[in-house]
Amino acid sequence: MGKRAGETAGGDGGSGEPEGAATPTRRRALWVGGGLLAAGAVGLAARDELRHWWWQLPGNDKPRKPGEVDHRGARWVAASPENYRRADRPADYDVDRVVVHVVQGSYASALRVFRDPAHEAAAHYVVRADGRIAQAVRELDVAFHAGNRAFNERSVGIEHEGFVDRPESFTDAMYASSAALTADICRRYGFPADREHVVGHVEVPGTDHTDPGPHWDWDRYLRLVRAELRGPGPRPAKT
Structure with a gap:
């Protein structure tokens, strides 16, 4: 997560007329x-x-219920509206990425700063060491988590309690619960569980973050995600 993970837009390149004489x-x-x-x-x-x-025209947005979550069994802990942008995904922005983050702190501290309007950042989910999942932003909306506007618009962000330099942060329960969440996201939006579509914050263009760090076991994580996808469907998150 780090100090801030808001939206930074990239520039567009241009092209001129081809050189050389022409009739x-x-x-x-x-x-x-x-x-x-x-x-x-x-x-x-x-x-x-x-x-x-x-x-945004009256009657066109998807219905919302207070406290509703996208991943069954997640606990709703709303982020400040200043830390995300209301949207209607995937009707307005296609979703084809999961971005894996590490808090550099605790589950409670992540949820606390997500509720702070001055923080200017939030992820959709936070996963605790024991596997509990909180949802802070609806997947319909664009959370400010990746530090790159295009990635924010196309992705779901998942924070994990712990520290990048402490491998003991990443428990069996955390891997299992997070993998079930990522599989649920992949299934609902129809994109594959591979390293092109499930990425770390460090891989987002323009980022200065290093999470999830060298101790995050990508091979293990994707094996768990794919095993979940071969199963009968989403299972409840730990509550």
């Missing part, structure tokens, strides 16, 4: 082709932008 006919063809391509790009951009705001 007037060729120039006209390039211009017309470029114009058609530009119109197509504008159309796609407009459609994508429409996805991001249509749900």
Whole structure:
């Protein structure tokens, strides 16, 4: 988690006209082709932008119930609205990533700072050493957890109690409970349990964080996630 994990937007690259001489006919063809391509790009951009705001019109957003959770058995502990952005995922933003974090502290301290509006960061979930799971932000919404706006919009963030330099932080109960949660997320959004789609905070572009650190056992974790996916379905989280 660290000091802050808000949203940082990346820049867009550009491209110029190809170099070299061209006949007037060729120039006209390039211009017309470029114009058609530009119109197509504008159309796609407009459609994508429409996805991001249509749900805000009355009656279009998904129904919400106070205290409702996305992972069965998780305990609801609401983050401050300043630490996430209301959305309607996956209708407006596709979800295809899980980002694994380590708190650098306790379960209780993570939930405390997520409730603090001045913190400007929160993850969707926090997993305790004994396997208990708290949900602080609905998966519908964009939590400020990765330090990268595009990753925030496409991912679910899971914090884990403990410290990156203390391997004893990562208990059997924590691995099992977190793996069941990640499998549930993969199943619901339809993306695979692999290292492209289940990543550490350290792998997010532009981050200065190192979690989950060298002691997080990725092979073990993904084996557990895949075993859960082969099972009959989500099981209750420890309460």
